[in-house]
Every structure is written in structure tokens, then in C-alpha cells.
Amino acid sequence: MRHSLSRRNFLGRAAIGLASTALPAIGWGQPAGQNPLRIPSLLAGEVRSGVKHYDLTMQQGMSEFFPDVGTPTLGLNGAYLGPTLKLNNNDRVSLHVRNSITETATLHWHGLHVPAKADGGPAQVIAPNTVWDADFTVMQRGGTFWYHAHTMGQTGSQVYRGLSGLIELEDDETTQPGLPSEYGVDDIPVIIQDKRFNRDGSLAYIGMHRDIMAGFSGNTLLVNGTLNPYFAATSRRVRLRLLNASNARTYNLSFRDNRSFEVIGSGGSLLATPESMMNIVLAPAERADIIVDLANGQNASLISSALPSDSPFLSRGMMRNMQAMSGEDFDVLTLRPQAGANDSPELPRQLTTISRILESEAIRTRRFELGMVMGMGMMGGRGGGRGMNASTPFSINGQSMAMDVINETVQVDSTELWEIVNDTMMMHPFHVHHGQFQILDRNGRPPHPEEMAYKDTVKVGPGETVRFIMRFTDFSDPDTAYMYHCHILEHEDNGMMGQFVVV
Numbered sequence: 001m002r003h004s005l006s007r008r009n010f011l012g013r014a015a016i017g018l019a020s021t022a023l024p025a026i027g028w029g030q031p032a033g034q035n036p037l038r039i040p041s042l043l044a045g046e047v048r049s050g051v052k053h054y055d056l057t058m059q060q061g062m063s064e065f066f067p068d069v070g071t072p073t074l075g076l077n078g079a080y081l082g083p084t085l086k087l088n089n090n091d092r093v094s095l096h097v098r099n100s101i102t103e104t105a106t107l108h109w110h111g112l113h114v115p116a117k118a119d120g121g122p123a124q125v126i127a128p129n130t131v132w133d134a135d136f137t138v139m140q141r142g143g144t145f146w147y148h149a150h151t152m153g154q155t156g157s158q159v160y161r162g163l164s165g166l167i168e169l170e171d172d173e174t175t176q177p178g179l180p181s182e183y184g185v186d187d188i189p190v191i192i193q194d195k196r197f198n199r200d201g202s203l204a205y206i207g208m209h210r211d212i213m214a215g216f217s218g219n220t221l222l223v224n225g226t227l228n229p230y231f232a233a234t235s236r237r238v239r240l241r242l243l244n245a246s247n248a249r250t251y252n253l254s255f256r257d258n259r260s261f262e263v264i265g266s267g268g269s270l271l272a273t274p275e276s277m278m279n280i281v282l283a284p285a286e287r288a289d290i291i292v293d294l295a296n297g298q299n300a301s302l303i304s305s306a307l308p309s310d311s312p313f314l315s316r317g318m319m320r321n322m323q324a325m326s327g328e329d330f331d332v333l334t335l336r337p338q339a340g341a342n343d344s345p346e347l348p349r350q351l352t353t354i355s356r357i358l359e360s361e362a363i364r365t366r367r368f369e370l371g372m373v374m375g376m377g378m379m380g381g382r383g384g385g386r387g388m389n390a391s392t393p394f395s396i397n398g399q400s401m402a403m404d405v406i407n408e409t410v411q412v413d414s415t416e417l418w419e420i421v422n423d424t425m426m427m428h429p430f431h432v433h434h435g436q437f438q439i440l441d442r443n444g445r446p447p448h449p450e451e452m453a454y455k456d457t458v459k460v461g462p463g464e465t466v467r468f469i470m471r472f473t474d475f476s477d478p479d480t481a482y483m484y485h486c487h488i489l490e491h492e493d494n495g496m497m498g499q500f501v502v503v
């Protein structure tokens, strides 16, 4: 526990900061001291009577992101973030979530195909000092998923303070020979988040209207809660499980020396074959599994830079000016190959099989128009509905999220085509609960190679219409809803969300 003791030094360092309440940009763009990457502990579950049990406790804590500066945070089984959950396909699991914080919360298994009652959405409230159990059988392909708070109106605040963690779901293909799979050794969680700090070391959250409209962006990057991190690699190849767990910031990730890397997973599944790429764009809640080759013995610095000027995901007009104020270039993580690194086997050429779901299988098409209004002026899209009220400036099909409204009803075991229309000035990452989909096209053009697998979150750029196809198998329940929403958490918390039931 540290707080006030070093306050004077801290303020001294902070004095060079630009904004009056923000810390200086310690850590990026400069050769400041690097810190070893924290690796979240691994929780593999405890088998009792054929069921794997996982205990998670939400707690308040004090984190030390900066030396000798205490930052009040939230975490699960620790002060900040939670353990990485290891699940296997076909496992029967029981996740016990205890709320030991002073506010109501929920915990959602992002991307998992589970019954609505076990989903951890806004209706599965966990009151302080109570336990919520999520029981289900894992029934899906291996991939990289995550869990996070999903509390009505509080998701942004709770995820920002630390209520999230990674899920590694394995099957025979994700653990095949040739894919690095030793956790923390050659299979590395990389949870990327941006923060803003007050001078006393506490986390700053929404301070102005822009933080809601553009979504909240920080000026300091943390990876697994580590400032300016490096990882000492002892193998020739490492697999990075990239997760954008930020509230609103999109990262354009590449290596400073422009080396290519192999993308092997889209989050929801493996790709059919490794895709060699030089950069990858991850919106909030998106994941990518990549393989980095360190054979040349040189440090590999993962960086995030501004989207290229021809990117379809760039904001437009005044929204672009707003976002430019929060900076776009960051050092993310330096991989330092160690002398005498172990050789790694060759990557398999074929990772899995992805049969494309045919458009003709869809029994209906649903259209979702994203809307946002700003002050008295339209920001584009279909705003209105309850959204004309400044307290809920966001909407889908003109309606802002209401707990007592079921917006859509889907037939169990049917296949549907969903069309997401974005006429606003900025990109929105659209996420659906219940399962995984395949992207058909974006304004009629095929999806990017790294998107040609199973996904649960898709970037919808300004002026774009994205179509995806999804099978709504299992878990008929007319009384409990699943969510669909924008994964910019300030948009979600302010209305850009809806509910559907599978019957």
C-alpha cells in the first residue's frame, strides 16, 4: 500500500505534463526504463464430479503502475485485471463469481456460446457480497476470448478500472504441434488498454462530453497492467494473444522494423491458414493470435500508430478532430530474444477448416442502423427515439437500450443475415452475444483476410454497411435476453445496445 509518501516526487515528475490533470506521457516514444511484462496467473479450474470449477472474486485493490505511486483499481483474484481462464472444448464448467466490491456488477464471457442465463449480461446482476454461478458446457472451436463487466450503464467505468481478463479456449487444433502453446513462455497474453491518470495517481475517467461522444481515450498505454513492457523470449517463435481491452481506442499494430508476422487466429477461431501481415487493426473487444519470428535475434517492438489516411475506419469531420487530440502513437511491447533461444517447430500450413456459411441458408435478414446525436446537432445515422435526449445520445434503429424492451426475437437453430448500417461519423465495433458469425462483406467487398474465420465483433466504418451471417443454435429461452451492441463502452453505456431472445 503506497500513496501519499511519494506524492511530492510524483508531482515533480508530473510537472512537465501538458494537460493540467494528466500525467506526463511516461513510457512511450522515449527510451525510458522498460518493465518486465506481467503475465496474469492461469486458472485451469478444479475438477470435482466431472465439472471444472473456477473461483473468481471481484475485489478492490491498489496497483502500482508507476513506481511508488498507488492507483486504486478493481481486479479479480488480485488488484488489477483477472487470471487467464483456460477452458477446453467439451468441458463442463462452473464459474463462481463472488462480488467483494462495493457496487453491483456483472461478468460476461465475451464470445462464448452459453445459455442466456449464464451469459453475464446486464440482467445477471451480482450484488455486493453475493456469488453468481455460471454453469455451462463448452461447445465451440478453440480461440481467444475474454471476460469483462457488463453492468447496465457501468460497463465502461468497471472495465476501465480493471474488471476483465483473458480466456484461452483450446481444442485439438489450437494445441496442434507447431503452434506455441506454453502459457507465459511462448504463448503470451497481451491485454492492451489505454489510461489517463490524475496527479494523485488515481485513474481519470469521463471528464467531458467528448469522452462520451468519441469514447474515452487515455494517453498512457498498459499491457497486462504493465507500463512500457518488455518480454524476454526464450524461443524462436512466440504466439501473442492480442486483446484490445480498451474502452474506445482502436490500435493499428505493427513492428517498428516492419517485420511481417503470421496471423493464426481471429478470436473466435483459428484461421484456415496463417496469414502473413505487416499490420493489424484491432477495435475494442477484437482479438488476434499472431506468431512472431525472432530468429534474427533483434528486438521486436510492437507499436501502434495512426490509421493510414485511406483506412475505412478513420473518423470523419469534427469527430476526427476530437480524436486527434488524444494522440495515436504508442510503444506497445518489446520482445527481446534471449541468447540460445530454443528452436521452434515450423508453423502448420493448414490450421483448421472454415466452411463458409452460405447466404442461401439465412431465413431472414435483419437490419441494424447505428445512430448518434451530439448536442442539438445530428452526427448522422438514425438518432432520435429516446436518443434525442442528451443523456442517451446513442441508439440502434432509433431506440436506445432499455432493460424492459426486447428488441428482436430469433428462432432457435435458424441462420440469419445481419446487416449493420453505419451512417455516423465514426467506426463502431459491433458485437453480438450468443455465438460466432462469419462476415460476408463490407459495402459489398469481401472482408479482410484476418477476418475470414469466426468473429463476434466486427468493425463497421463510417459510411459502411457490414453483413454477417450467424447460426443461432441451442439455448432457447424466451425470458432471458442476449445483447448486441457497440463495443465502444461509452456508446454501449449510453444507449447503443439492444436485446434479443432466442426462442
Ligand SMILES: [Cu+2]
Pocket (backbone or CB within 6 Å): 427, 428, 429, 486, 487, 488, 491, 492, 496
Ligand atoms: Cu459506438
